[in-house]
Amino acid sequence: MGERYAETESRVLARDCDAVSVPWGRPETLPEGAHALVTQRLGGSITVMCGGNLYRIAERDADALGLEPRAAAPRSAPAEGELDADTVERSAWEVLGTCYDPEIPIDIVNLGLVYGCTAEALPEGGFRLAVRMTLTAPGCGMGTLIADEAREKLLELPGVTEATVELAWDPPWSREMMSEAARLEMGMF
Structure with missing residues (x-):
């Protein structure tokens, strides 16, 4: 992972x-x-x-x-004419899977930090993404940075003109929210 x-x-x-x-x-x-x-x-x-x-x-x-900088992994991007809310939403979940907590080598989706992600077509064209997420600990100073990183990456998606990432604390995060793969990676069977 x-x-x-x-x-x-x-x-x-x-x-x-x-x-x-x-x-x-x-x-x-x-x-x-x-x-x-x-x-x-x-x-x-x-x-x-x-x-x-x-x-x-x-x-x-x-x-x-002393390391070679790595280019961002290429993402499959649908053509502009193929964009709909479901396609944009699927792409958004893929992008959120490239955001990591700096202390834990598991992405925020598999950690169970993303509570929801919805795409809405805008009347003037393009899409608005709304993400609701949490952190492993409410006092984490990295929260705003992780949310900002997610928002910046979401705004790079084709057709996305607006993106919000809201930090929420209810329900509080727990280890049970992690994917099975993440629990295995962390040795939490």
Whole structure:
């Protein structure tokens, strides 16, 4: 499900690098020469342990870790004439499956964080997507960043002109909401 790295994936930053602290969600700069342990590389971001703290680094900054930046995985996109609410909604669920919690190598759909996703045709053309999701913990500072990432990716879908991602706390998330595949991946049989 996710790409994990062995503890031997220790890297030295080749340059100063923008990062976001996990779980607080604060922007920070990791200095050139700092040692970083890559813990996961998923959905367009890289999570590293540096100085005893976790940080999320954008894929575009992979070179700072001595890694080749990866292009986003190509998605199958329907032609404009083939778009309807059901097609857009299916594409939206696929895109949401490329968003990851930086601490857990499982996407937000399989984690059970997405409560709903609906597509609505707009009178002026295009579609509005409305997503309702939660987090594994209400105080997680990464929540806004994960929701913003999801919204940005949804707005890249053909025909989507509006997208909202609402963070909800009812019902509260529990491990039972995870897909069977996610529970197996995490060793929660």
